[in-house]
Amino acid sequence: MNFRRELIWLAVAVFAGLALVPAAAYFTGLRLLGPYSEGGLANFFGAFIADLLRMRLHTWTLVLGPILVTVIWRLLNALLGGNRRR
Numbered sequence: 001m002n003f004r005r006e007l008i009w010l011a012v013a014v015f016a017g018l019a020l021v022p023a024a025a026y027f028t029g030l031r032l033l034g035p036y037s038e039g040g041l042a043n044f045f046g047a048f049i050a051d052l053l054r055m056r057l058h059t060w061t062l063v064l065g066p067i068l069v070t071v072i073w074r075l076l077n078a079l080l081g082g083n084r085r086r
């Protein structure tokens with residue numbers, strides 16, 4: 001197992017949880033429910049960060065989801081021998 005590669009995967013998952021998933025949630029809500037009542041994307045991210053700091057479960061679930069999936073995937077991949085070189 002390459003420690004640097006695992007850190008890169010973790011960094012990508014953290015970025016996805018903090019930026020990509022909330023943006024996807026915003027645009028999905030925009031499409032399905034209409035405009036965000038507090039303003040645009042920047043206001044949505046501001047409320048998102050505020051909810052992170054307030055330790056709101058729904059917000060932490062969005063952030064930790066990609067991280068958890070990545071960690072489980074990488075562990076299963078390592079345990080089941082998915083990283084074999086041919």
